[in-house]
Amino acid sequence: MPKPTPTLSQAPSGWRQRRRAWRRLWQCAAGLIVGLSVLAGAKDLAGAMEMPMSRAAGENGNDKGNGAMNGNNDALPDGVAPLIWEARDARAITPGELLAALEAAQFILIGEVHDNPLHHRIQAWIVRALARKRKPAVVFEMIGVDQTEALARYLSRPDARAAGLGPALDWEKRGWPAWSIYQPIAEAALASGLAIRAGDAPREQIRAVGREGLGTLDEAQRERLGLGAPLNEALSRALEQELIEGHCNLLPAAAIKPMMGVQRFRDASLADSLISAAREAGGGAAILITGNGHARSDFGVAWYLRRRAPGARIVTVLAIEADEVADNGAAAVPRPESGDFVRLAAKAPKGPDGRPAADYLWFTKPWPREDPCEQLRKRFGKGMGGGSEAGSRKSDPKSRE
Numbered sequence: 001m002p003k004p005t006p007t008l009s010q011a012p013s014g015w016r017q018r019r020r021a022w023r024r025l026w027q028c029a030a031g032l033i034v035g036l037s038v039l040a041g042a043k044d045l046a047g048a049m050e051m052p053m054s055r056a057a058g059e060n061g062n063d064k065g066n067g068a069m070n071g072n073n074d075a076l077p078d079g080v081a082p083l084i085w086e087a088r089d090a091r092a093i094t095p096g097e098l099l100a101a102l103e104a105a106q107f108i109l110i111g112e113v114h115d116n117p118l119h120h121r122i123q124a125w126i127v128r129a130l131a132r133k134r135k136p137a138v139v140f141e142m143i144g145v146d147q148t149e150a151l152a153r154y155l156s157r158p159d160a161r162a163a164g165l166g167p168a169l170d171w172e173k174r175g176w177p178a179w180s181i182y183q184p185i186a187e188a189a190l191a192s193g194l195a196i197r198a199g200d201a202p203r204e205q206i207r208a209v210g211r212e213g214l215g216t217l218d219e220a221q222r223e224r225l226g227l228g229a230p231l232n233e234a235l236s237r238a239l240e241q242e243l244i245e246g247h248c249n250l251l252p253a254a255a256i257k258p259m260m261g262v263q264r265f266r267d268a269s270l271a272d273s274l275i276s277a278a279r280e281a282g283g284g285a286a287i288l289i290t291g292n293g294h295a296r297s298d299f300g301v302a303w304y305l306r307r308r309a310p311g312a313r314i315v316t317v318l319a320i321e322a323d324e325v326a327d328n329g330a331a332a333v334p335r336p337e338s339g340d341f342v343r344l345a346a347k348a349p350k351g352p353d354g355r356p357a358a359d360y361l362w363f364t365k366p367w368p369r370e371d372p373c374e375q376l377r378k379r380f381g382k383g384m385g386g387g388s389e390a391g392s393r394k395s396d397p398k399s400r401e
Contacts (some may be wrong), residue, residue, distance in 0.1 A: 046253055077184075083325060083363040083387040085345045092341045098360055099129050099316070105315040107274055107305055108136065108287045111295030111358070112319050116367040117181040118316035119319035123289055124184035126317075131192030136285035137277035138189040139199040141270060141294060142176050143169060146202040155196065162186035165196075180303040184290055197277040199288065201269035209265045210258050217265070225268035226304040234352035235299045239263065242293065242349070248373040271304035292318045297358050298351035318358040322346055 076082060076095060086093045102108050110126060112119035127138055136193070143151060147169055154160055154168040165186050166179025176182070189196050200206075208216040214227055222228050231239065243259050244251055251259070270288060278286040294300050299317040305314050322344050328329050351357045 015114040034163045036283065049125055077118075078124050079118050080121055080125075080364060081325070083322075083341070083344065085341055085348075085356075085363070087345070087359055087361065090342075090345070093360075098362075099126070101360070102126065102315055102317075103133055106278060106285050107302075107309070107312060107314045108285070109295040109297075109301055109314070110287060110289060110319070111292035111317065112290070113321055113367070114291055115177040115181075115369060116319070116321065116364065118364040120181050122319055122362055122364070124188040127185060127194070127287060128188040128192060130287070131188070131194055134285060135192075135194055135281060135283035136287050137195040137197050137281035137283075138144075138185070139197045139270070139273050139277050139286055139288050140141045140185075141199045141290035142171070142174075142182070143196075143198040144200040144202055145198045145269070145273060146204070148198045151196065151198055160190075162190055175351055182289075195277065195281055197273060197286075199270050199273040199290070201266055206262060206265065210262045213258065214261050214265060222258070225265075225272055226307045227264060227268050229307065231299055231303070234262075235303070238352050239299045246293070250373075263293070267299075267301050268304045270294055270301045273306060274301070274305065275309060283291075292320070292349065295358065296349060296351075300357075315360070316358040317360045317362060318348065319362050319364060319390065320344075322347060322363045323366065325363055325365040 019305065053210050072139045082095050084093050084095065084098050085091070086097075108130070110123045112123065131138060138277050149168060152163060166182065171179040171182070185198065188194075205217070214222060215376075217225075217227070219228075229235070238258055240256060243256065243263065270290065274286045274288055278284055288295065288301060290301070295316050295318055296302070297314075300316075302314050302316055324340070324344065345356060345361060
């Protein structure tokens, strides 16, 4: 029996409120594990800032469908409905219209909530569809440039397959959700003959920035990456607020500035990897697979791309969890004129100008998971209430649940 198509439905208000709180944390670019490690104190911050969000109860590597294309290259993946919003014109659009916009771009940033398999199915669908007309490189945030040699070594093997790529890169040992939910993206890239490239900064440099700030980078590297210019005041405040709220308002004050430095370093490094990958790719374009925080069009990777590649066409897509999207057994997709899309778009991340912080928003149902904020409270107990006590607790950033 086929899976029901997700549609908009009403949910009890209390449930919606809880989901909203959870979603803010899980859409934070650095993820829950960063919050856990930050709370361990500034001394331990440096070794944790580069870590992705921890695995959650909702992660399910054996989820049926797993990015399947239903035997039809034009069909949407299992469990995904065409709930797509164009921010510029404030209107609902079709998947075909989205692809047409992406085909004209040099840099395509596709955000995700890391542990939501639906978001990876969307990313795989976009990669496969775009590859019919061009050959963009596919850059993964989850692969550090310090893994470039290991990545190339595996891909050069005669028996290289998507299923073995994650294990070859210690994917789950490095803290990312199960490789099986990301595997459809690699399958789409390899089947289409697209290059797969590393994206994130080297971990040792990330640790150093978390410990000593951006000044630990030499001046030439800072200038090349675009880190010589600060974010304007509005964007800086927006980034700070996003990191604070994305970590349940539990960050000690001493952790905020280092976290902002690491976030900027990683955004700039991802932009650098995209530029290099596009230059090397036959199609002169690159796709970034990344968390929603990095994919934002205001203070994310796009900020650095605009400064380093002026005139390049940059398109950002955020995959957004919305409480109103649910499997309710109905087959019809809500009509754009019903106002449902407007209500959904109002919940998307916004920039300082009040507009959605992306060119396009693709809404999906939330993925089942434990409440990350509750996990933090259980772990740190009464110290979670604020500043010094929470910051003085020690935790092992390698211990992820």
